[in-house]
Amino acid sequence: MKKIMTLVMLAGMVIVSGCSGSDGAPGFDGQDGLDGLNGLDSEVFQLNNFDFVKDPVVGYTIYQKFTPVILSSENILIYRKTGTTTSNDPIWRLIPNTINATQGEVKYDFDFSKEDFSIYVSATYDLALTPAYINNQTFRIVIVPGTMSTTIDKNNYLDVVSSLNINESQVKAINF
Numbered sequence: 001m002k003k004i005m006t007l008v009m010l011a012g013m014v015i016v017s018g019c020s021g022s023d024g025a026p027g028f029d030g031q032d033g034l035d036g037l038n039g040l041d042s043e044v045f046q047l048n049n050f051d052f053v054k055d056p057v058v059g060y061t062i063y064q065k066f067t068p069v070i071l072s073s074e075n076i077l078i079y080r081k082t083g084t085t086t087s088n089d090p091i092w093r094l095i096p097n098t099i100n101a102t103q104g105e106v107k108y109d110f111d112f113s114k115e116d117f118s119i120y121v122s123a124t125y126d127l128a129l130t131p132a133y134i135n136n137q138t139f140r141i142v143i144v145p146g147t148m149s150t151t152i153d154k155n156n157y158l159d160v161v162s163s164l165n166i167n168e169s170q171v172k173a174i175n176f
Helices: 002-017 157-163
Strands: 043-050 053-055 059-065 074-084 090-095 097-101 104-112 116-123 137-145 172-175
Touching: 043 059, 074 104, 074 116, 090 097, 090 104, 090 157, 137 157
Parallel strands: 043 172
Antiparallel strands: 043 137, 053 059, 059 116, 074 090, 074 137, 097 104, 104 116
16 A cells, blocks of 8 residues: 555646646836946936035035936946037046146046045145145036946046937036
């Protein structure tokens, strides 16, 4: 009797394990992530005509909070408007950047967290002597996914926003 029960149980397991049910109804299509570079995770903000504020400890800074905060996997690139072309298009320079001015060196730099960012400017001389480097400054802050390709020329603002599928109409202005 034990042998018959064992044989029946073994046959039952083989039959049950070979069964399958329906796959169910198809789900909704997701958005095409294009490796996270389709502009959904990326944004560009423009700080228009900002003046650096002199802090006695850290020097000249511009400080802004992200609202909402960015993801911990995201990075930012910051570009400073250094002029315009003959056709009045802006010229963007990636920071950190050092300028060799007549009076000495001027250096722009930044740091960021997922909550905020600061842009710094320092010089080998008193920056108050050259207000053009600290007043009415325009910057573009590009939030990029951490998976952004390392083959993109980050020094070229137009290449970066093109690779992120961001156009000029999507740039959000922050005025001071």
